[in-house]
Amino acid sequence: MSFEGKIVLITGASSGIGAAAAVYFAQQGALLALVGRNAERAESVAAKIRDSGVEVEPLVILADITVDSERIISETIEKYGRLDVLINNAAFGVPGSIETTRIEDYDAIFSTNVRGTFLLTQLAVPHLLASKGNIVNVSSVCGMRTFPILLAYCMSKAALDQFTQCVAVDLADRGVRVNCVSPGVVDTNFHEITLGFNKDSVEYAAIMDQYANIHPMKRIGQTDECVNAIAFLANENTAAFITGTLLTVELSIVERMFISLI
Numbered sequence: 001m002s003f004e005g006k007i008v009l010i011t012g013a014s015s016g017i018g019a020a021a022a023v024y025f026a027q028q029g030a031l032l033a034l035v036g037r038n039a040e041r042a043e044s045v046a047a048k049i050r051d052s053g054v055e056v057e058p059l060v061i062l063a064d065i066t067v068d069s070e071r072i073i074s075e076t077i078e079k080y081g082r083l084d085v086l087i088n089n090a091a092f093g094v095p096g097s098i099e100t101t102r103i104e105d106y107d108a109i110f111s112t113n114v115r116g117t118f119l120l121t122q123l124a125v126p127h128l129l130a131s132k133g134n135i136v137n138v139s140s141v142c143g144m145r146t147f148p149i150l151l152a153y154c155m156s157k158a159a160l161d162q163f164t165q166c167v168a169v170d171l172a173d174r175g176v177r178v179n180c181v182s183p184g185v186v187d188t189n190f191h192e193i194t195l196g197f198n199k200d201s202v203e204y205a206a207i208m209d210q211y212a213n214i215h216p217m218k219r220i221g222q223t224d225e226c227v228n229a230i231a232f233l234a235n236e237n238t239a240a241f242i243t244g245t246l247l248t249v250e251l252s253i254v255e256r257m258f259i260s261l262i
C-alpha cells in the first residue's frame with residue numbers, strides 16, 4: 001500500500017505496534033517523524049528501517065506526549081513543512097480496580113492516553129486541514145469491553161473511542177478523516193510493562209494463554225496485523241470514504257473479560 005512522499009507522524013514508535021508501523025510506513029515510501037521516550041529503543045527502530053533497505057532516515061523525536069506536544073509538531077513541520085498522517089499510538093496501563101487503582105496512576109494514564117493525545121491532535125489539526133490528511137488512533141478492545149483489572153486503562157480507551165468519533169464529525173466536511181484501530185491482545189512489551197511480569201516467566205505465559213482464549217480465533221495478535229489495519233485506514237485509496245470508524249483487530253468474544261492475575 002503506497003504512502004510515497006507522505007509525511008507520517010507516529011507516537012509510541014519506539015516499541016511494539018508503533019515500531020512495526022514505523023518500519024512498514026518507511027518501506028511504503030513515507031517520510032517519518034517517530035516519537036518515543038526511550039532513546040535506545042527509538043534508535044533500534046531507526047536501525048531496523050535502515051536494515052530493511054530504506055535509505056531515507058526518519059526524524060526521531062525523543063519526547064513525552066504529556067509535556068512535549070508543541071515540540072513534536074514544530075520539529076515535524078520544521079523538517080518536512082507538512083503533515084499528512086497522524087498515528088496516535090502511545091499509551092500505557094496500570095492494573096487496578098475501583099478499590100485498588102491509585103489516583104496517581106489514574107492521572108498518569110489519562111495524562112498520556114487521553115490528554116496528551118488530545119493536545120497533540122489539536123496542534124496537528126491545522127496542518128492536517130492544509131494537507132487534507134487523516135488521523136488513526138490506536139485504541140483497544142478495552143474501550144468497548146469490560147476488564148476488571150484495568151479500570152483506568154479501559155476508561156481511557158473508551159474516551160479515545162469517543163474522541164475519534166467526535167473529531168471525525170468535527171473535521172469531515174473539511175476533508176480530514178479520523179479513524180481508530182482497536183486491537184485485542186497483541187504480542188508486544190505492553191503486558192510486561194503493564195502487568196509487571198517478565199516476558200520469559202511462567203506467569204506471563206499463563207496470562208497469555210488466558211488472553212488467547214478470549215479471542216474468537218483463540219490466539220493473540222501480532223503487531224503486523226494491527227499495522228495492516230492502520231495502513232488501510234490511513235490510505236486514501238482504500239479508505240477515502242471511511243471516517244469515525246472503530247476497527248477491531250480482533251474483538252473479544254466475551255462482553256466481560258475475567259482474567260485472573262495468577
Ligand SMILES: NC(=O)c1ccc[n+]([C@@H]2O[C@H](COP(=O)([O-])OP(=O)(O)OC[C@H]3O[C@@H](n4cnc5c(N)ncnc54)[C@H](OP(=O)(O)O)[C@@H]3O)[C@@H](O)[C@H]2O)c1
Nearest residue numbers: 012014015016017037038064065090091140185186188190
Ligand atoms: N499490546 C496489546 O495487547 C494492545 C492491545 C490493545 C491496544 N493496544 C494499544 O496499542 C498501542 C501500542 O501499544 P504496544 O502494545 O505497542 O505497547 P508498547 O510496546 O508498550 O509500546 C508503547 C509505546 O508508547 C510509548 N509511550 C508511552 N507513553 C508515552 C509518552 N508519555 N510519551 C511518548 N511515548 C510514550 C512508549 O515509548 P517508550 O518506549 O519510549 O517509553 C512505546 O513506544 C497503545 O495505544 C496500546 O494501548 C495494545
